Amino acid sequence: MALNEQTAKMSVQEMIAKQKGKKGKFWVEKSIPIILFLIASISVLTTFGIVFTLIFETFEFFKRVPFLDYLLGTEWLPFSNNEPLYGILPLIAGTLKVTLIAVVVAVPFGLASAVYLSEFANDKTRRVIKPVLEVLAGIPTIVYGFFALTFVTPLLQQFIPGLKIFNALSPGIVVGIMILPMIASLSEDAMTSVPKSIREGALALGATKLEVAMKVVLPAALSGIMASIVLAISRAIGETMIVSLAGGSTPRFDGDLTGSIQTMTAYIVQVSTGDAGYGTTIYYSIYAVGFTLFLFTLLMNWLAHAISKRFREEY
Template sequence: MAQDIGRVHVIRHLIEKSRDRKIKKMIEKMMPILLVLAASVCIATTFGILFTLVFETFEFFQRVSIIEYFFGTEWYPFSSGNPSFGVLPLIMGTLKVTIIAMIVAVPFGLAVAIYLSEYASGRTRKFIKPVLEILAGVPTIVYGFFALTFVTPILQIFIPSLKLFNAISPGIVVGMMILPSIISLSEDAMNAVPNAIREGALALGATKLEVALKVVLPAAFSGIIASIVLAISRAIGETMIVTLAGGAMPSFDFSVTGSIQTMTAYIVQVSSGDAGYGTVIYYSMYAVGFTLFIFTLLMNFIAHKISKRFREEY
């Protein structure tokens, strides 16, 4: 009798154990599938973006000719009588801001990167790097506010003809915004240059400046270029600074003191106004978005190619 009870107990234990094992096996089989599903979200996002942009842009080109869009120099979508959709003024606005931003950010960024990687002591670096991290973490809306309420009024003292909305102020502030990323990526590239090369040059009697400019800079060149291209891509895609401080009057000229509009700012303008679903203006937002997407994709692709080459060097 007692033996039977014992046997039942053992059998029950075995059944439970095998059930546990079954569950474990199931988990073991299920988890990779769930993980793949999670990883597929990224693919779905890319396809979602492409689908959205292509589909709605197609709708746009049903209503506006491709030739007018790409070669037209007038962008008056809100004109009730005779709206025109030439994207060049918007691209011009984006280019103005991007170029000004680069004029500010590239020399400054490289100077700071050279200082940090070649001259600064360990303690100075320890102080400056976190500060740059803070600068990188400031939301763009804050930069936009800064451009509109601080940089523009100050610039107006020096350039009396400067309008409230212009290309210079957002350009400078976009430069400020991308500065940390140029610095940290360029510095990484310079740090990747082996110390032995530096020491070789120093032993030949070169000064630190000569080492920095003639040895380190050429060796880190592709990394630095990649950081700049990446920064250009960010400047092109930057939205809130140009929306707040750039204005909403795109024009196809080279003036930087008057109001401009970038591709990104136009998208925000349309979506925050009440352009009804299905109107030409509504679809134009996607066409502009698609153009912007192509621009940044191209820049990222170039940066990726350059940095890949750079990685092979060492």
């Protein structure tokens, strides 16, 4: 009772003053932002961790292999007993072959889907197709790899007689299917954000929907579309499991698409599943390859960022 009377007699100002005096709350308010800042800096630490591990171990690699031999060498034979050769170009060639095929598949289909979804489709169709694209984007890459090896390769072999079991074509096509949803949905976002008034202006002048899409919407959304393609390329370069399963493990510096290849990512996987001991040159070579891969994707991501920043149309 006494407590109640006391509270009743206390004015609001006094209550606030009393609350303010509490030490505990003060400490919570002060320390939470610091704790949260530390948590947020873990993502920065992760980046530093990636960059520093790659640099340190790559440095170790270049103590054993001359830098120019790595950069300009056209033969990658790390498992050779008498004279191992570490020239990165064959691995880069493998990666570029797969990426190129993927782009050839994904860009036309992705852009066509984006135009259809944003300019032609009615709500009902959109409600069916968009979840399909989402599902396609959510399928694990190991499943795509299995699909490439056991379905796409045998299918292609029926049309292309000389095609080997491991080749660049089949993983390239499947990587293309994998990055297709990314191009489609990001480009569609870019096109949808073009204001309706611009479309209506063109329609009122008598343009058909196709003309509006091609001559008005596409140019206006170009920066977003280009950025989506570059991001998708970056994803294709870093793709690992599809090329490991269906691409083979023969690093070759040529333009052949029907024979076995090896990409940068597939080499890292090959060494990781093998029994190269800690501290060997082969062990350090995966960091050098990883670092090269990292630089490639970083460049692509910056390019995408620069494109969308530089050529953005403001409405």
